Amino acid sequence: MAKRLGRYTLALENPVHIAGYAAVGSKMERDGPLGDRFDILNDDSYFGQKTWEKAESIMQKQACQRALDKAKMKEEDIDYIFAGDLLNQCISSSFSIRDLGIPFFGLYGACSTMSESLSLAAMTLEGHMADRCIASTSSHFCTAERQFRFPLEYGGQRPPSSTWTATAAGAVVLDNDPDSVKTSIKALTAGRIIDLGVTDQNNMGAAMAPAAADTIAHFLTDTSVKLSDIDGIFTGDLGTVGSELLYELLDRENIDIRSKHQDCGLLLYDRDKQDVHAGGSGCGCSASVLCSYLLPELEKGSMHNILFIATGALLSTTSVQQNESIPGIAHLVQLCKETKGE
Amino acid sequence: MAKRLGRYTLALENPVHIAGYAAVGSKMERDGPLGDRFDILNDDSYFGQKTWEKAESIMQKQACQRALDKAKMKEEDIDYIFAGDLLNQCISSSFSIRDLGIPFFGLYGACSTMSESLSLAAMTLEGHMADRCIASTSSHFCTAERQFRFPLEYGGQRPPSSTWTATAAGAVVLDNDPDSVKTSIKALTAGRIIDLGVTDQNNMGAAMAPAAADTIAHFLTDTSVKLSDIDGIFTGDLGTVGSELLYELLDRENIDIRSKHQDCGLLLYDRDKQDVHAGGSGCGCSASVLCSYLLPELEKGSMHNILFIATGALLSTTSVQQNESIPGIAHLVQLCKETKGE
Numbered sequence: 001m002a003k004r005l006g007r008y009t010l011a012l013e014n015p016v017h018i019a020g021y022a023a024v025g026s027k028m029e030r031d032g033p034l035g036d037r038f039d040i041l042n043d044d045s046y047f048g049q050k051t052w053e054k055a056e057s058i059m060q061k062q063a064c065q066r067a068l069d070k071a072k073m074k075e076e077d078i079d080y081i082f083a084g085d086l087l088n089q090c091i092s093s094s095f096s097i098r099d100l101g102i103p104f105f106g107l108y109g110a111c112s113t114m115s116e117s118l119s120l121a122a123m124t125l126e127g128h129m130a131d132r133c134i135a136s137t138s139s140h141f142c143t144a145e146r147q148f149r150f151p152l153e154y155g156g157q158r159p160p161s162s163t164w165t166a167t168a169a170g171a172v173v174l175d176n177d178p179d180s181v182k183t184s185i186k187a188l189t190a191g192r193i194i195d196l197g198v199t200d201q202n203n204m205g206a207a208m209a210p211a212a213a214d215t216i217a218h219f220l221t222d223t224s225v226k227l228s229d230i231d232g233i234f235t236g237d238l239g240t241v242g243s244e245l246l247y248e249l250l251d252r253e254n255i256d257i258r259s260k261h262q263d264c265g266l267l268l269y270d271r272d273k274q275d276v277h278a279g280g281s282g283c284g285c286s287a288s289v290l291c292s293y294l295l296p297e298l299e300k301g302s303m304h305n306i307l308f309i310a311t312g313a314l315l316s317t318t319s320v321q322q323n324e325s326i327p328g329i330a331h332l333v334q335l336c337k338e339t340k341g342e
Numbered sequence: 343m344a345k346r347l348g349r350y351t352l353a354l355e356n357p358v359h360i361a362g363y364a365a366v367g368s369k370m371e372r373d374g375p376l377g378d379r380f381d382i383l384n385d386d387s388y389f390g391q392k393t394w395e396k397a398e399s400i401m402q403k404q405a406c407q408r409a410l411d412k413a414k415m416k417e418e419d420i421d422y423i424f425a426g427d428l429l430n431q432c433i434s435s436s437f438s439i440r441d442l443g444i445p446f447f448g449l450y451g452a453c454s455t456m457s458e459s460l461s462l463a464a465m466t467l468e469g470h471m472a473d474r475c476i477a478s479t480s481s482h483f484c485t486a487e488r489q490f491r492f493p494l495e496y497g498g499q500r501p502p503s504s505t506w507t508a509t510a511a512g513a514v515v516l517d518n519d520p521d522s523v524k525t526s527i528k529a530l531t532a533g534r535i536i537d538l539g540v541t542d543q544n545n546m547g548a549a550m551a552p553a554a555a556d557t558i559a560h561f562l563t564d565t566s567v568k569l570s571d572i573d574g575i576f577t578g579d580l581g582t583v584g585s586e587l588l589y590e591l592l593d594r595e596n597i598d599i600r601s602k603h604q605d606c607g608l609l610l611y612d613r614d615k616q617d618v619h620a621g622g623s624g625c626g627c628s629a630s631v632l633c634s635y636l637l638p639e640l641e642k643g644s645m646h647n648i649l650f651i652a653t654g655a656l657l658s659t660t661s662v663q664q665n666e667s668i669p670g671i672a673h674l675v676q677l678c679k680e681t682k683g684e
Contacts, residue, residue: 007445076349087660089430089450089657091660101535103532106426106458106656108432109447123466126469129344129469190445190447192444193443314432314436314440318429319433324433327437
C-alpha cells in the first residue's frame with residue numbers, strides 16, 4: 001500500500017512502470033539540442049491540418065499512438081487516459097482522445113499537466129484501479145500565441161523574460177506489470193497553489209518558481225531523501241529567470257539544488273542559436289523533454305533517480321485583464337530506474 | 343481491493359463515504375424548486391465582487407468551506423482537492439483553491455466535472471492514496487454567456503433547445519472512515535468521448551446524450567445491476583431535448599430508463615415559471631442538484647441506490663468556429679445509502 005509521507009508526499013509501494021513513451025515536435029524542436037531524440041518530427045507546424053488547433057490534436061494523438069506502439073499495446077488495452085492542454089476547454093486533448101476510444105479523465109494543470117497526469121495515472125495504478133494508463137499532453141506555439149497573446153500576424157514583440165511555447169507533445173504509457181525491469185515511479189509530491197503576487201504574464205518563470213520551490217522543499221522534507229541521492233532535478237519550464245528565482249527561494253530553506261538542477265525549458269532549445277528568450281515553455285515542453293531525453297537516459301542507466309517537476313501558471317487572459325496575479329502550481333514525480341532483484 | 347467489471351466499471355470494495363457537502367446558488371436557483379434546499383444563496387450575482395469571474399471563484403470557495411464545516415473538518419485535514427469549471431484555463435477553481443492551501447488536481451470535464459471529480463476522489467480514497475478529499479465545481483450564467491456566447495449587454499436571443507447555465511457551485515467532502523454510516527460511492531463507470539457529429543452549440547443536450555447513453559449502457563452491462571434495483575438515474579444537464587434523445591438511444595439497446603430517469607437540468611429550475619428554455623446546464627447545475635437534493639434524500643433514506651451521471655460537452659468557441667462537431671463525455675457514480683451492519 002502506498003505510504004503517505006508528511007502532508008504532501010506519497011511513496012508508492014508497488015512498481016508503477018513506464019511501459020512506453022513518445023515525444024512529437026516540429027521544426028524548432030528539431031533544431032534544438034534534443035532534435036535527434038524525438039520520435040516524430042514534422043516541420044509543417046500545421047501537421048497537414050487546416051488549423052493549428054487541429055495540428056495540436058494530431059500531435060498529441062501521434063504521441064499516444066507511438067507510445068502505445070513502443071509499449072506493444074493497443075488503445076483497447078488502456079483502462080484510462082489522463083490528459084490536458086493549454087487551449088480553452090482543453091480541446092487539443094479532447095479531440096485527440098475522441099478518436100482513441102479510451103475512458104478519459106480531462107485535466108487542467110497548465111504547463112504542470114505532464115506531472116499531474118503522471119501522478120494521477122500512478123495513483124490509479126498503485127491503488128489497483130487499473131492495469132494500464134496513459135498520461136499525455138501537448139502545446140503549440142501558434143495556438144498558444146494567438147490565444148494568450150497576439151495573433152501571429154501582428155508580430156508582437158516579446159520581452160526577454162518571456163518564454164517560447166513548445167510545439168510538442170509527450171505521452172507515457174504506465175502499467176504495474178510486476179515482472180518488468182523498467183523505469184518506475186517511486187514517489188509523488190502533489191502541488192498546492194502558490195501565488196506570491198506576480199502579475200507580469202511575460203514572466204511566467206517568476207510566477208511558477210515559488211510553486212516549484214514549495215513542492216521541492218516538501219518532497220525533501222517529507223521523504224528525507226538527500227540531494228546527494230538524486231541524479232537530477234528537472235523543472236518544467238521556469239526558464240532562466242524562473243530558475244534563478246527558484247534557487248533564491250530554496251536558499252531560504254537552506255536547500256541548494258544548483259548542482260543538480262536543470263530546466264526542461266532550457267534543455268529543449270539552444271538559446272544561443274534559437275530566439276526563445278528565457279527558454280521553452282508550454283505543456284509540451286516538459287512532456288517532450290521527459291519523453292525524448294529523461295526517460296531514455298533512465299532506461300540507458302545514465303541516470304537512476306530523478307525528480308521531474310512540471311510547473312504551471314494558472315492564469316487566463318480574463319484573469320490578467322481583471323488584474324489578478326498569477327497563481328502557480330508544481331507537481332513532483334520521482335522516477336527511478338529499477339534493477340531486477342534490487 | 344476495487345474490482346474491475348468489464349472495460350468501463352470499477353466496483354469499490356471499501357466504503358468511500360460522503361462526509362459533507364454543500365450547494366451554493368444565486369437568485370434563479372433560489373426561485374427554482376430546490377431553492378429552499380441550498381446551503382448558501384446570494385441574490386447578488388456578483389457575490390460582492392467586482393466581476394462575475396471573481397464571483398464564481400467565491401461561490402466555489404464558499405461551497406468547499408461549507409462542505410468542510412458540515413463534515414466537521416478543516417482545510418488542513420484534506421489530502422487532495424479535485425476541481426474544475428467551464429472558464430478558460432479553469433480560473434474559477436484555481437482562484438478558489440488558491441486560498442485553501444490544499445494540494446490540488448485541476449480537472450477539465452466541462453459539465454461532467456462533478457462526476458469526474460467524485461470519481462477521481464473515490465479512486466484515490468479506495469486505493470488508500472488519501473484519507474480525505476474534496477470534489478468541487480462551479481458555473482456562472484454571466485461568465486459562461488460572455489465567454490461562450492455573447493456579452494450579456496448584447497441581449498442575444500436563445501433558441502428553445504438552448505439551456506440556462508446555472509449560477510451555482512457544489513462541493514463534496516469524501517473520506518474512507520470505516521465506522522461511518524453515511525452515503526457511500528459503490529461503483530464508477532468512466533466515460534469515453536462520444537461524438538455523433540452534432541454541431542449545434544445551442545443544442546448541448548443532443549451533443550451529450552450519446553455519451554450519457556454509452557456510459558449508462560456500460561454500467562448496466564458491466565455490473566448486471568437491474569434497473570429495478572435503482573431508485574433513480576440522474577443525468578447532468580441534458581434538458582428536455584437531450585433527455586428524449588437519451589431514451590431513444592437506450593431504446594436501441596433495449597434499455598428503458600424512462601420511469602427511473604430525471605435530469606438535473608430539469609430539477610433545478612421550474613420551466614413553466616422560469617425562462618430557462620430546455621433546462622439548466624453548467625458544471626454547477628448537476629453539482630448543486632447533487633448537493634442540495636440527491637445527497638440529502640439519500641441521507642434521509644428516501645432513496646437508497648442512485649446513479650449520478652454528469653455530462654459534458656467538450657467544445658470551445660474555437661472548435662465551433664473551426665466547424666468541429668461537439669464531443670460529449672459522461673462519467674457515472676453509483677451512490678448508495680449504507681445501513682450499518684448490512
